[in-house]
Structures are given as structure tokens and as C-alpha cells.
Amino acid sequence: MPVIKAFVFDVYGTLFDVHSVIEKCEEYFPEKGESISKTWREKQIQYSNLRQIMNNYETFFTITKDALHYAIKAHDREFDDDSERALLGEYFKLAPYPEVKEVLEKLDGKMLAVFSNGSHDMLDPLIDQSELTGMFDNVISVDEVKQYKPAVASYNHAAKTLGVTPDEALFMSSNGWDISGAKNYGFNTAWINRNNLPVEELNLEPNAIYGDLAGILEWV
Numbered sequence: 001m002p003v004i005k006a007f008v009f010d011v012y013g014t015l016f017d018v019h020s021v022i023e024k025c026e027e028y029f030p031e032k033g034e035s036i037s038k039t040w041r042e043k044q045i046q047y048s049n050l051r052q053i054m055n056n057y058e059t060f061f062t063i064t065k066d067a068l069h070y071a072i073k074a075h076d077r078e079f080d081d082d083s084e085r086a087l088l089g090e091y092f093k094l095a096p097y098p099e100v101k102e103v104l105e106k107l108d109g110k111m112l113a114v115f116s117n118g119s120h121d122m123l124d125p126l127i128d129q130s131e132l133t134g135m136f137d138n139v140i141s142v143d144e145v146k147q148y149k150p151a152v153a154s155y156n157h158a159a160k161t162l163g164v165t166p167d168e169a170l171f172m173s174s175n176g177w178d179i180s181g182a183k184n185y186g187f188n189t190a191w192i193n194r195n196n197l198p199v200e201e202l203n204l205e206p207n208a209i210y211g212d213l214a215g216i217l218e219w220v
Contacts, residue, residue, distance in 0.1 A: 002188060004219050006162045007107055010173035011116040011123060013041075014192055014213075015132065016094035024090045028083045029075065036071045043067035045175075048117055052148040059119040059143055064091060092125045096132060097194075103213045104135045107220065112136050115158040115171070119143040138162060150181020159187075170207075170219055180204040190216050 012018050019037050026033025044060075044067040051057055058066075068087055072079045079087075104112065113136055116123055120141050127133055140158050147153040159166055166186030173179050174192040176199065183189045183204040191199075191206040192213055199205060210216065 001219055002167055004110075004170045004188065005168040006111040006113055006164045006170070007216070007219075008113045008115050008158060008162070008169050008171045008187070009136075010171075010175065010178055011114055011118055011126075012094075013174040013194070014172060015100050015114070016096050016126065016130075018094060020095040021087065021090040024087055028079075028087065029072070029077050032075045032077065036075055036077075039071035039074055040068050043070045045177075048148045052151055057146045057148075059121065060117050060141075061088075061119055061122050064088065064122070091122060093129055094126060096130055097212065099212050099214050101131050101135075103217065104132065106217055110220070111138075111162065111164075113138040113140060113158070113162055115140045115155075117142050117148050149178055150184070152181075152185050155182055155185035155187060159185075170216065172213065172216060176200040179206045183207075188219075190219070 009015055018041050022033045022037045025036045029036055044064055047063045047067055048060065065088060069079065114123065118141060120143060123139055123141055127139060138161060140161050142148050142154045145153060145157045159169060162169065167188065169187050170190055171182040171187040172190045172192055174194050176191065176197060179189045179191045180200045180202045183206060189206040190208045190210060193209050193211060
């Protein structure tokens with residue numbers, strides 16, 4: 001394995017469980033919570049991709065809000081200020097996956113960074129209130145260059161911020177499309193395949209595939 005100088009983590013679905021919002025969705029929309037959560041996440045990813053393609057950037061917080069509105073409407077429900085505020089608030093206190101803190105502790109002494117489509121107005125409060133606070137050397141957002149992953153410019157920004165070449169970094173994500181983008185850029189990639197999905201058909205195989213983050217410790 002190559003010598004890794006920087007361990008770079010995606011956030012949503014990789015470190016934090018985006019579907020920990022289900023309980024709150026269910027509270028406001030009984031019997032629709034899980035389905036709304038799923039649509040919300042799908043549209044969140046889709047809208048960031050569409051805005052990237054259209055060169056029509058908005059922050060990830062705006063995208064998250066718009067995706068929530070769509071998800072509620074798609075399930076023939078209505079939202080008000082109270083439900084919108086409460087559900088968006090869940091993104092500031094998502095639950096980390098059970099193994100994450102222990103894995104990060106075992107990487108103590110290594111350069112650890114977060115690199116996310118999330119804007120700092122979402123990322124910073126989320127990490128600061130969690131058990132992961134203080135564990136990262138750098139929190140990098142695509143908002144700094146206004147180029148959403150999987151654009152090459154976004155990964156290049158992360159590498160430059162960390163002062164590493166692509167082959168000196170290991171990038172980890174639970175999102176197959178993100179792994180493809182990072183591999184296309186030149187990062188070493190570890191796909192955290194939490195849902196046991198097939199590899200994306202883009203001829204960009206990840207360097208490694210694990211069921212959770214514990215597997216990455218073999219790169220140390």
C-alpha cells in the first residue's frame with residue numbers, strides 16, 4: 001500500500017448517519033418518516049449534481065432545504081415554519097456511526113481531514129456538537145471553491161488545502177459516486193459500502209471496499 005499522509009473523510013453517510021432524521025420526520029409525518037428521509041437524501045444529492053452541471057451554485061444548506069420541501073410535497077404532505085425548522089435542525093445533530101470515534105482515535109497522530117459538499121454553516125456546528133469535535137486537523141468544504149463533488153476542481157481544492165499530492169491521500173466515502181469522483185481525480189479511495197451495493201459502472205474501481213470505517217486501519 002502507498003504511504004498515506006492524509007486521511008480524508010466524507011461526512012454525510014460516511015461519518016454521520018443521514019437517516020438518523022427518520023424519527024423526527026416520523027414525528028411530523030406519521031407513517032411517512034422513512035420514505036421522506038430517503039427522498040430527502042436522494043434529492044439532496046441530485047440537486048447538488050444538477051446545480052454543478054448548470055453552473056448555478058447554492059450552498060448545501062439551501063439545497064438541503066429545497067430537497068426537504070420536495071420530499072414533503074412528493075408525499076402529499078405540507079410543511080410549515082415549525083416542521084421545516086425542526087427537520088433542518090436534525091442535520092446539525094446527526095448521529096455518528098458506532099465505529100467512527102474509535103477508528104479516529106486509532107489514527108491519532110495522522111493528518112485527518114473532513115472534505116464535504118456540506119457548507120461550513122452545516123459542517124462546523126455538526127462536528128462541534130458531536131463526539132468527534134477536535135479530532136480533525138482540517139474541515140474542508142466545497143463552498144470554499146463553489147464546486148460540488150464529483151467535480152475535479154473540488155478534489156483538487158482539498159489536496160491543495162492539505163498540501164498533499166493525490167497519491168498521498170486516502171479518501172473515504174460511503175457514496176459510490178463520490179468514490180468514483182475521487183478516484184478519477186487521483187486519490188487513493190476506500191469505499192465504505194455500508195449498504196452492500198455494487199461498484200459504479202464508471203471504470204473507476206475503488207482501491208479498497210469495506211463494510212464500515214474499521215477496515216481503513218490496514219492503511220496505517
